[in-house]
Amino acid sequence: MNTSPSLATILQVPLSSGTAKPIIDLVVGFLQSDPPLLSGEGTGYVMSAGGRYAKHGYATCRFIREILQDDAPIEVWVGKNEAIENWDIPFVLHRQSPDTDGGWPLKANAVRLSHFQHVVFLDSDCLPMQSAKALTASPEYQKTGALFFPDVADCRKS
Numbered sequence: 103m104n105t106s107p108s109l110a111t112i113l114q115v116p117l118s119s120g121t122a123k124p125i126i127d128l129v130v131g132f133l134q135s136d137p138p139l140l141s142g143e144g145t146g147y148v149m150s151a152g153g154r155y156a157k158h159g160y161a162t163c164r165f166i167r168e169i170l171q172d173d174a175p176i177e178v179w180v181g182k183n184e185a186i187e188n189w190d191i192p193f194v195l196h197r198q199s200p201d202t203d204g205g206w207p208l209k210a211n212a213v214r215l216s217h218f219q220h221v222v223f224l225d226s227d228c229l230p231m232q233s234a235k236a237l238t239a240s241p242e243y244q245k246t247g248a249l250f251f252p253d254v255a256d257c258r259k260s
Contacts, residue, residue, distance in 0.1 A: 143217075143218070143219050144175070144218055144219060144220070145174055145218060145219070145220040145221075145222070145234050145235060145238050146174050146175040146176060146177060146216070146217070146218040146220075146221065146222070146234065147166065147174060147175070147176040147177070147221075147222050147223075147224060147230075147234055148176075148177045148179065148212050148213055148216045148218065148221050148222070148223045148224070149162065149176070149177075149178055149179065149212070149223065149224045149225065149226050150178075150179045150180070150204070150208040150209050150212050150225075150226065151178050151179070151180070151226035152179070152180030152181050152184035152185075152204050152208070153180075153181075153184055153204060155226040155227070156180075156226075158226040158227040159178050159226035160189055160191075162224060162226055162227070162228065162229060163176055163178070163189065163191045163194050164191060165229050166230065167191055167192065170230065170232075170233055172233040172234060172235070173192070173193060174193075174222075174233065174234040174235065175193045175194075175195065175218075176191075176193065176194045176195070177195050177196075177197055177212065177216055177217065177218070178194060178195070178196050178197070179196075179197050179198070179199055179208060179211070179212035179215075180196065180197075180198055180199070180204070180208075181198075181199055181202055181203045181204030181205075181208055182198060182199050182200060182201060182202060182203060183203060183204075184198070184204060186198055197212075197215075199211050199212070199215070200215075209223070209225075220234075220238045222234040222237055222238070237249060
């Protein structure tokens with residue numbers, strides 16, 4: 103039985119130099135809980151795009167298919183009480199989280215429950231500039247098994 107705190111609890115803790123390590127440890131514990139993280143096969147995109155973010159997710163999926171011309175599968179996750187959209191985009195699977203309402207916890211849950219071994223997680227309002235295959239074939243990903251980029255809240259400050 104998993105006795106680790108819920109991810110919603112973890113994400114409500116203010117981040118500071120003193121809380122960063124415990125929060126990272128809790129997130130790692132959450133991601134290692136049942137079902138196991140990344141137990142699937144292949145490479146695919148994962149995003150949470152429910153409610154007001156559905157239109158952003160739709161545009162991102164269209165960008166991946168039409169501009170990047172990437173046919174990697176895409177899992178679009180919504181919260182347990184949100185409606186699943188019906189989009190006309192090939193190889194987009196809409197999934198509903200069994201135990202997360204939405205918001206920040208849904209993002210980690212979507213990665214944890216994904217069917218892919220290699221996940222390219224995107225916020226619904228982010229556009230990848232390279233295909234999932236190119237990103238996971240990069241030397242940086244091959245060396246570490248992970249790539250991260252900052253979420254820029256205000257681009258004018260950068």
